[in-house]
Amino acid sequence: MQAGLTPQENAEENTHPEDYDHIDYTAAFLREDRRRQVSQEILRRANVPKDSLDWHTGFVDDAEYRDFGDGNDEVYFDVLPSFEMHRAVHDSSYFRGQSTEEPPEYSQEATPSIARLATSSTSNDQTSSTDADASEPASLAATLSSHRSSIATASTDYSSISDQDIPSESIGLDDPTNVHKLPRMAVSPKLTVQVNVTKSAPRIGQKQEMESMLKEYTSGDLIHGYVVIENATDREIPFHMFYVTLQGHVSIVDSESKKLYNRRFLHMIDLNASWSFGCISPSCNVQYKYGDKDWDDCYLGLPPNRVLAPQTKYKKFFTFKVPYKLLDNTCRHGQELHTLLPPSLGVNRYFKNGKYSQIQINDALGYGHSGRRGSPILTRDMSNDKTINYSINASLIAFHPTLKDRSGQPMPAVMCDEDYAVRFIPFGFGVSLFSSNKAISRLKQQVQGSIKNAQRKLMLSIEGNEDAVAQLDNEIKLQQLTLAHGENVTRHDLAFPLRNQSHSDISRVDIKHLYVPQASKSLFGKKKSLTSNEAGWITITTHVPKDGLPYVSPSLLRKTNDVSELNALGLANYEMMNNSLSPDEKKKLTSLDFDFSFLPSDMASMKMTSPPEISQIVCKLVVGNVSSTSSIPVKMWSDFFICDNEKFEKMRREFADFDAELAKIKAEFDARELHIERYIDRSIFEDVKAMKELKSDVSVHPVFKTTLSEKNSQTWSRGEDGSWSRHVKVHLEFHDLIRETLVPNFQSCLLSRIYCIQTEFKFRNSQKIAMVRVPIRLRWFD
Structure with a gap:
């Protein structure tokens, strides 16, 4: 396919794409096809009536789509894409090449040849493609996967990662959670990305009512909308990737050091709204093919050759379902309460060089915002430079013309992006009310035990008693097994209740x-x-x-x-x-x-x-x-922090003493070239630091x-x-x-x-x- 053609010209031109020998969808396609067959069988047995309001998990072909009638905005596909699907679509090794030719197309008609494809080639040196017409629409029937677009990942960004920790071939590509770490490059102010949130699911050819700026979402709600990518310049602009995500961030300004700490605890990807080689059905259940135009003269979808034509607008629909909780790996301590989504709190005045720093509260209204759609809402919520923000983010990525990674390959960079703040208030109970005393006492005992083992190791090393060192190592292993068993019991006992538990938690x-x-x-x-x-x-x-x-x-x-x-x-x-x-x-x-x-x-x-x-x-x-x-590392309760300030300060001083003692012991281990990690786990250092601060x-x-x-x-x-x-x-x-x-x-x-x-x-x-x-x-x- 030639670069620079308009979407309609691309659709009309009959080309034969080259084989992408570095792309192998076979394994992912086999798994997803099995899921599709099961999902369609479930839909057939369900015999869904026309006007019902239901949630469906399965792929809808053209005939089944028509059976739903006109009320398609009441049908949403709530299926998580599998790990294989996510890796197949977003693996950077597939996208490193800058070819703008069309990718191979997979459709339902190719299903009988799957077995042959699987046996003939599974390596990157082979090809798996069909002779399907490249101009066929990206319909609900022709797809690589039965998975819906919404929720590809929900992950936690625990800390900032240095360049040395990120492989050069994976920055922001095979792991879209790294997009925020990419450098930026100025292309043109006429290249824009606009995020719009609507009251209901989109319908092709109809103007949708915009959602209120004051809308609050809660657990399980759907967020519908669309993104418009416009190239208002007079030249073609190639791009490499496009992502649409729902993100949640917590930001804290340290009152003493004046440093800003950010952590992303939620990251969800709409696979259909984002760009990929695969043809992925949208969660909002709308049918369209690339080249169609919507009511606002936007082309539906992004060009397969990844080149934005001049004076052209493109549109991608998105749908997110707000999760009821985060993934289990959100909290490394396994605290159930830490996996629940917190409410929106405050406004990050340091975001994007103070983009929202001028927002003031209107005394008559009790809140404030910047006056534009997508602005966060500032209220008197006593956040005190501590913020929790949710937003829908759209990022257009290309390869930087001058920057190279360590392997000499062009480095990806963000050409333009846009964010739309959404306000979230969780439904139901916030926390159970127990005391923090036992949890903190248990943590102190664990720290003291680790310090004791390390000191004993130092003493035995000075004495040169190898038998005693071996005995100590065995004792530590037994202690770790006992501790792991105790943690499993504790986590079960402290599981978060959606409702009040049968046993009394009244204190x-x-x-x-x-x-x-x-x-x-x-x-x-x-x-x-x-x-x-x-x-x-x-x-x-x-x-x-x-x-x-x-x-x-x-x-x-x-x-x-x-x-x-x-x-x-x-x-x-x-x-x-x-x-x-x-x-x-x-x-x-x-x-x-x-x-x-x-x-x-x-x-x-x-x-x-x-x-x-x-x-x-x-x-x-x-x-x-x-x-x-x-x-x-522990649950925080009011009996410890705001009911007894003297007790709180005493606890902080104790962990500050632990931190000083751990630093001293580590210095002694380093001087003797001993590995302290065998006696004091890294998590102990981090937990002591957290409690001290x-x-x-x-x-x-x-x-x-x-x-x-x-x-x-x-x-x-x-x-x-x-x-x-x-x-x-x-x-x-x-x-x-x-x-x-x-x-x-x-x-x-x-x-x-x-x-x-x-x-x-x-x-x-x-x-x-x-x-x-x-x-x-x-x-x-x-």
Whole structure:
């Protein structure tokens, strides 16, 4: 095929592509064809009616496509592409050559010859192609794979990788997660990529309504849209790859070093929207062939020769399904909570050289954005330079004209890209409420044991006792086996519940308060003496509630994302999740119960007729952000971080001492040319660093209207032992004009959001205030 032809000319020209001897789809095609046959059999047996609203897993040929009628936007193929499919489409060894000829085409008609192809050639020196006409449409029937376009990978980018760690032949190609590491090259400001998100699945020839800028997506929602690639120049522009991805990033600014730490925890690829040699059916279930034009004069699809014609626009449709959770390898510590998608939080003001740094909150609206579609939304969510952002990214990649990799091959570079921010709020519970004490104590014991083994190794090496060293090595192996078994048991016990578990996770919070009344004044202005029998200890006890507070957002966001505004698929997803929980599990927290006991300092005294009365009750919301620049190895709970700051600082100092001791031991091992990894695992160094660098910023917000329930509260009653007790119920209600945005609490590897209700009790004739902080959940159900 000749470069520079328009898409229509390409479609009309009858050419015979050269054999690509370095491409072998045989193994992947065999696997995908078996999957296709099974999926079609499932569809045939299902006998899906015309107007049903269903989710299908299988490939649809032309006849089956027509059976769905006009409501094709209600059919979505929710199948994950296999590993073989992903590697076959995106392996860099297939794309290193810069030939612009058409690739071999595979279609259903070629199926009978699969066995012959498999037996005749499996190496890169052979070819597997058909004589199918190159101008045949990229229809639903003619495809390499039965897999849908959405969700190729969902991976975690744990840390920045140096150039020495990346093979030269794989930068950004066989692993699309490396695209963000590619250099950029300026081509022309008239070469643009535009991402558009629509309310519903696309329909060919019809203008789609754009999605609201204030749209919030939740778990299991579909994100529909299209990308327009426009070459408005007067010359041809070749490209090499094109990717459309859904990504999630967490960013943290260290308050001391002023460094910015980024980590990508979500990376999903729409294989159909991205460019590939294969013909991949779109998830949104639309039929088109390359060369067709849509309503806006855009050619559907990208040119097979990978050359953008001058003064031409191209369109690719995409569909993403927001996952309910991340892959298991997201958290190297195996923490179930860390695999749940966190809500959108804050705005990364350092993204792309401060692209969104000028966004300000409108006081009247309670939020702010840049004024253009795809802008992130800034709210008063107390993020404090800690952000979690989701976006749809489209990147057009070519080979750089001057830069070379280590093997002398042209280096790929990003010609242009575009991002569209999407706001995400997870459905359901955020976290269970347990204490962090056991997990942190277990981590300390593990670190201390490793340090002890390393010190023992050093001592035995100095003595030259080889038998004792061998015995130590065996002991360490047994310790590792025991530890691995204990971790498996622990992970099963702490698995995240979608709903409240059958066993109780309620814990108790109690504080002791010394009540010392103020000395009253006499008629002559002198203070009366204070006798010891007027003072005493007040103990306040409450239980951590299972009910939670609702997600709170600005009024216009609530109105835009009301359930009544959902489309058919969005409503079906909401009802599916909502119906999986009982009404008891979705109860909102409306009150807190407290038990008081008073023990007078002078039990022998009978002068006290009753304990002190409560003169005032004030409830406030405590918001805590717990973060680290390395993966946090344990679950973070409010009882440890925002209820007892002194305890938190003590823990940090202990791990700082561990870090110093580990550095000293490593220096001694290096001096003796010993391998410390055999005695102290690398993960120990990383975990100690993460705990040492833990930071907790806490803020208190008066968001509640607080009233004492006289009906459900009791007066003081005296016990036989001389102590006094009473029960108090405090009603909670958000202020009508609450300014803050309260996102669900969550935990991730680098960042966690924790909430407490701070209840302050003031007693008559006393200036001191008794304060109780109760950990709570905050979640979204409606």
